[in-house]
């Protein structure tokens with residue numbers, strides 16, 4: 001029996017993500033938590049003739065506790081999205097404390113759940129979550145994931161003309177690093193099946209994957225950022241985690257993890273000088289079973305991208321850790 005909880009379930013990502021989870025036969029119980037509107041969202045979804053029993057919770061009446069108790073997997077898209085002209089780091093001021101408080105709830109009510117963080121800036125909110133779980137003595141690095149699947153989905157889509165696949169999702173393109181601008185590093189040289197990106201198209205393609213989020217923010221013109229593609233990506237990653245937890249083998253996904261706590265991660269931490277990094281991770285019954293180092297043998301251009309990535313990511317990670325270790329005055 002799988003209980004999934006979505007925190008931020010009434011939002012632009014939360015609603016379509018909850019819809020996808022509701023229609024999945026892998027989910028038996030679906031708990032929707034938000035500061036607004038969850039009774040309506042849950043009532044609406046509950047009319048769908050699928051397996052999951054769906055309930056909505058608000059902060060009153062111990063709603064967070066009720067939503068989280070017994071949860072096996074918690075997905076967090078709570079927090080504000082970008083508007084044109086903003087960076088993801090501009091969201092830190094508001095989203096850092098939202099994520100901190102929700103993860104405190106996880107530490108208390110479902111410390112063994114898989115935790116999937118979507119809220120931006122992911123490069124900082126995942127370190128925040130790790131620090132909160134550490135402080136509560138319940139941190140299991142194998143169970144905490146920053147969701148970077150949208151970068152992978154974009155890489156698959158934007159390279160379709162070169163991969164030649166009718167279904168672009170059949171190509172595996174590792175996208176490593178973090179989830180923000182130059183910290184996003186697509187490794188086209190490691191794609192399977194292999195394909196060639198023409199030299200004169202390479203730079204623009206990399207930029208499009210790195211700054212794909214801006215395309216959506218600009219097109220939405222003040223009405224938020226990617227929601228539908230993110231719901232698809234978040235669902236795709238959640239399904240992988242659930243399937244692996246049920247014993248399916250051979251599931252490998254790029255995701256942002258705490259390297260020292262995952263087998264194989266120390267080597268990547270040493271190569272990058274970073275504790276958190278999105279890399280290919282083999283998923284298993286207990287979550288992240290193994291971090292796979294694919295940084296060996298990358299091209300010279302990819303090495304340059306990785307250099308810029310690690311420089312930016314370092315500060316983002318430190319900012320998240322510092323927010324918990326040296327909390328700002330209230």
Ligand code: NAD
Nearest residue numbers: 008010011012013034035078079080081118119120150230
């Ligand atoms: P949104 O404003 O539409 O929805 C956010 C929801 O969070 C709202 O319903 C709001 O009520 C809720 N919320 C706020 N504070 C809360 C709290 N304390 N507890 C529970 N719920 C709370 O925003 P969105 O478009 O759904 O985006 C959500 C977040 O996801 C943003 O930070 C955005 O930047 C991020 N995002 C990440 C990725 C990624 O690839 N990781 C992709 C797209 C968006």
Ligand code: LMR
Nearest residue numbers: 082088120213214225226
């Ligand atoms: C994205 O990549 O679409 C998200 O991180 C949202 C954003 O702010 O761009």
